[in-house]
Amino acid sequence: MDIDLNSITVEDVVRILSSVGYVADKRIATAVFLAIRLEKPLLVEGEPGCGKTELAKALAEGLGTELIRLQCYEGLDASKALYEWDYPRQLIAIRLLERFAKPEEIEREIYSEKYLLKRPLLRAATSNSEKPPVLLIDEVDRADEEFEALLLEFLSEFQITVPEIGTIKASKKPIVILTSNRTREVGDGLRRRCLYLYISYPERERELEILRRKVPGISEKLANEVVDAVRLIRSIDGVVKKPGISETIEWARALKEMGFTELSEEAVRNTLSVVLKLPEDIEKVDIESLVSKVKR
Amino acid sequence: MKRVTLDNLVGFVRILRESGFRLGLSEDIDALKGVIAAGMFDELPQDMDLFKEILRISLVKDPEQYGVFDKLFESYWVYGEEQEKIVRRVEVRVYSEGDTPEPVARFISIYSPLDVRGRVPREARADPRERITMRRIFKLIRRAIPTEPGVRRRISHKGELDFPKSYRDALSTLGDLVKLRRSVRKRVRTHFVIAIDVSGSMEDSWESILRLIRSLRGFSTNRYEVFLFSTDILRITNAIAYSDEMLKQLIIKSGLWGSGTKIGESLYRLITDYRGYVRDTSVVIIISDGWDLGDLGLLEKSLALMRRTVRKILWLSPHAGKSGFSPETACLRIATRYVDAILPLEILYDMAVLRKHIRTNRRVFSG
Numbered sequence: 001m002d003i004d005l006n007s008i009t010v011e012d013v014v015r016i017l018s019s020v021g022y023v024a025d026k027r028i029a030t031a032v033f034l035a036i037r038l039e040k041p042l043l044v045e046g047e048p049g050c051g052k053t054e055l056a057k058a059l060a061e062g063l064g065t066e067l068i069r070l071q072c073y074e075g076l077d078a079s080k081a082l083y084e085w086d087y088p089r090q091l092i093a094i095r096l097l098e099r100f101a102k103p104e105e106i107e108r109e110i111y112s113e114k115y116l117l118k119r120p121l122l123r124a125a126t127s128n129s130e131k132p133p134v135l136l137i138d139e140v141d142r143a144d145e146e147f148e149a150l151l152l153e154f155l156s157e158f159q160i161t162v163p164e165i166g167t168i169k170a171s172k173k174p175i176v177i178l179t180s181n182r183t184r185e186v187g188d189g190l191r192r193r194c195l196y197l198y199i200s201y202p203e204r205e206r207e208l209e210i211l212r213r214k215v216p217g218i219s220e221k222l223a224n225e226v227v228d229a230v231r232l233i234r235s236i237d238g239v240v241k242k243p244g245i246s247e248t249i250e251w252a253r254a255l256k257e258m259g260f261t262e263l264s265e266e267a268v269r270n271t272l273s274v275v276l277k278l279p280e281d282i283e284k285v286d287i288e289s290l291v292s293k294v295k296r
Numbered sequence: 297m298k299r300v301t302l303d304n305l306v307g308f309v310r311i312l313r314e315s316g317f318r319l320g321l322s323e324d325i326d327a328l329k330g331v332i333a334a335g336m337f338d339e340l341p342q343d344m345d346l347f348k349e350i351l352r353i354s355l356v357k358d359p360e361q362y363g364v365f366d367k368l369f370e371s372y373w374v375y376g377e378e379q380e381k382i383v384r385r386v387e388v389r390v391y392s393e394g395d396t397p398e399p400v401a402r403f404i405s406i407y408s409p410l411d412v413r414g415r416v417p418r419e420a421r422a423d424p425r426e427r428i429t430m431r432r433i434f435k436l437i438r439r440a441i442p443t444e445p446g447v448r449r450r451i452s453h454k455g456e457l458d459f460p461k462s463y464r465d466a467l468s469t470l471g472d473l474v475k476l477r478r479s480v481r482k483r484v485r486t487h488f489v490i491a492i493d494v495s496g497s498m499e500d501s502w503e504s505i506l507r508l509i510r511s512l513r514g515f516s517t518n519r520y521e522v523f524l525f526s527t528d529i530l531r532i533t534n535a536i537a538y539s540d541e542m543l544k545q546l547i548i549k550s551g552l553w554g555s556g557t558k559i560g561e562s563l564y565r566l567i568t569d570y571r572g573y574v575r576d577t578s579v580v581i582i583i584s585d586g587w588d589l590g591d592l593g594l595l596e597k598s599l600a601l602m603r604r605t606v607r608k609i610l611w612l613s614p615h616a617g618k619s620g621f622s623p624e625t626a627c628l629r630i631a632t633r634y635v636d637a638i639l640p641l642e643i644l645y646d647m648a649v650l651r652k653h654i655r656t657n658r659r660v661f662s663g
Contacts, residue, residue, distance in 0.1 A: 010334070010346060030349040037333040038326060045359065075448060087467045094470070141572075144448075145518060182572035185518065185533070191357040192320060198359035238568075238597075 003063070005036050005131070022051070022058035023210045031197040032059060041155050041176035043140075043191060046199035049244020052179040053138055055199075059175065060134035066127060068174070069136045070120035072143035078150055082160055084117045111164040121154050125170040132172040140190070141180040148187050155193050201234060202245060210245055215252045225263035226252045228294045230275065236284055243275045251275040265291050298373050300336050300347065302328065308372050312355060315364055316535050316546040319355060326354040341373070348373075360531055364549075426645060430511030433643070433650055438486045440654045441579055441608060445481035455480035484577045488520040489606070491566060493584035494547060495526035495557035501614045501641060505583065508644055509543065512536050521573045525562035526552040531570060559588045559627055560595030567601050579608040583641060585615055588627035595627060599634035609635040616640040617649070 003012055013029040013036075024032070032055070035042035044052045060067035070081055090110040097106045118126065124135040137151070154160060155176065159169040178194060180186050202210065204227060211223045230248045233239065243251075254274045260267045268287050276282045298304050309324050330350040331337050341347035348369055356365050449458065458479040466473045490512075492505055512520060513536055521533045530550050535543060547553045563582070567574060574580065580602060588595065602609060611631050615621050617640030623632050632638065637657050643650040 026345060027349050027353075030346060031353045034326075034330050034333070034350065034353055038329050040326065043357075091470055184575070185521075185573065187518070188318070188534070192322065194357075195326065195353050196357045197353060198362070200359075 005063075008033060008036055016062035017055075017058050020058045020061045021213045022054060022062075023206055023213060024055075025202070025206055028055065028197065028199065031195060034195050035177070036175055038195070039173045041178055041194045042197060043178045043180065043186065043194035044197045044199060045180045045182050045186075047201065047242065047244055048181050049246040050199045050201060051245055052199055053136065056134055056136035056138075056177040056179070059177070060136075063131055063134070063175075065131040065175075066129055066133040067136060068120050068124045068127070068133050069138060072137065072139050072141075072147070074142060074144060076143045076147050079119070081119050081121050081147065081150065082154075083119055083122045083162060085111075086115045086117050090115050113165065116162070116165070122160055122168065124174040124176075125154075125158060125160055125168055127170075127172065127174065133174045135174040135176045137176065137178040139181060140178045141183045141186055145187065148190050152189050152193065155190070201231075201242075204228075204231065207231075207245060207248060211248060211252050214249045215256055218252055218256050219261045221262050222255060222260060223252065225294050226255065229263060229268070229290055232290055232293055233275065233285060239276070239281045239284055241276065241278050241281055247275045263291060263294055297340055298376055299338065299340055300331050301338060304373075305331070308351070308368075309355065311368055311372060312365070314542070314545070315368060315549065316538065316542065317355065317361060317365075318357075318534060318537075323355050327351055330354050344374070358534065426507055427511045427513075429647065430507065430645055431515075433645065433647060434488070434511070434515075436647070436650060436654070437579075441486055443483040443486060444577075444607075446484040448482045449479040450482050451477060452480040453478055485519065486607075487518075487575055487578045489523070489566075489574050489578045489580045490520060491523045491525055491529070491563070491580065491582045491584075493526065493557060493559070493582075494524045494552050494554070495587070496554045497557065497585050497587040498583075498614070499554060501583075501585075504614070504641055504645065506540065506543075508583075509536060510540070521570075521578075523566060523570070524550070524552050525559070525566075526555045527558045527561070528552065529562040529565045529570075531573070533573075556589045557584070557587055558590030559584060559586075560590045560592060560598055562590075563598035563602065564594055567598055567605060571605075574602070574605060576605065576607065578606045579610065580606050581610045581612060582631075582635070583612045585613050586611075586623070586625045586628035586631065588625065592626055592630060596630050596634075599631060603634045611635045611638045612641045612644065613638060614641045617642055 003016065010026070010029050010033045013032045014024055014026075017024040017029065017032070031042055031044075034040070044055060046052055056069075057067060093110050093115070094106060097109060101109070116122075120135065124133055127133045140148070140151070157169070158173050159167055161167045178190075201207075207227050207230075208223055211218065211227060215223070226248060230243050230251070234242045251271060251274045254271045255263070255267055258267070258271070265287055268291060272282055272285060272287070276285065305328060306324065309319055309327070313319055327350070328337075330353070331347065334346060334350055336342075336347055336350075348366075351369065352362070352365055356362060449455075449461075451458075451461070455478040458477045461477040461479060462473060462475070465475065465477060490508070492508075494502075494505070498505070509522070512522065521531065522536060524530050524532055524547065528551075530552060532543075532546065535546050538546070599609070611628075613621075613628070616638050623629055623638055628638065637653075639653055639657070640649065643653055
């Protein structure tokens, strides 16, 4: 979609996301609108499976720009997030050059951009594409505090300093979306540099709309019943891993593929493991009562 | 309804700050840029929902503050009130079984969330020395509770051979393996989750509670989480850095101060709604006298769930340690089955008492 990002509106964002199958409510669209117009990173938190990562993917696809993804994990460091020197190639270059070149020339050669392995943050900063890329920093809560500190510099200045080369500043600020499942509290510094959006479970009508888009051909009766059943499961006391939207979609797909056109006790019994991933959670569901409530 | 002017925006941010939101100048600027980008500046907001979302996305960084934000937004922008009006008195009129058919005003001892909002925590003296003592006490507790090896490693000459590290280091010597590296697993740092009962029966312990909160200022917030509870629970970790006065206002406005106690319901919310903050490396410290008006079944369920989730549970009671104390209340009788120890609250500010309990509670403090 060809849209000038400097004059984008909330309605444009809704349209862009909708064109690639992401049903965004006004809150989500406003957050994305502000992230683009204010050129600020957007921190998206919420329950797992509520469409946080999908939001970044849909935005990149809708804008027709590159999606650069950095998956966070414990132990993630600068060499995996920013850049790393290509040591094997540097060693080969040294062996080849040591007979003919002077030491200073060798040094200049091996510390040139040619031997720099660009990791996601540097790739986002040096992207040459016409539109700014979407940088997805996924599950930032899994990374260590040291990595958060490293992100602070990048997110405030959008620049990276490579001691041997100098400072590389992004010519176009990427659209940055950070996601977190709140397994730990993201630091205050990072929070304050970002706009903030909390995505909770969607309203019934929005969830139904998502299902219609993501599972084309699903019968209206089945879609309604699946949404109601998932909402009832979420409200069951003591369910540890509450099903998100992704589980709703998977469940509807499974039921459709198995040829069910409406929810029945047999259908739920055969497919409940698609929507609940823990045996103790499955035990908490009274299938008979669930189906009767949905049918009521 | 107010116009979206710079003065009004700044006024709103000031009210948010006074209500416990941690907002700097950059958030002010973001909110302003946001309304300008949406074409709402210097006008009456036509689309109130959009205007509210812009302010919320720019100014609120914690979903637990959404409720307070919504309320303040409505009272400021829609009704034009500068400050939230707090109802301090509730008139209760009841029908008596006596002679008169008319309802009569009576004082009845029931819990009222509106009534408790009028109650205020007492002032508590600040002593800089006690902060140092309490920091030492936390260090001592942290050391006394055994830690477990984590996933990450640190270099140690006494550790096992670390081949990945050795080969990574060899790259700096052109691939020649000059030195073998050894490493050990890093110990996982103890993370404290402190749940403080601020119901009516704990009013006498307020001074100790405030001293505890003051001592936590300056610790990294990644090392602890603090919650206040009575009939509900409220996370105040981000509010610890506030001044005593702001903290007092937050506690008063939350409606928790001096009310009844529902420990089971509060702990259940802690372990389910706030489960991201309660980790398997956490040591949960519950500060309560154990006087409970809540569901005891839920209390047992919450403590059992917590027992499976966290490393240690310590229950600190202001009455424990006094002569003749035994966990007689129904709540404490249940708690004894799940917590590692019921200790006096004194251990948090008296080093000698803490040392004595570390010696006598070997089961708790040695693994």
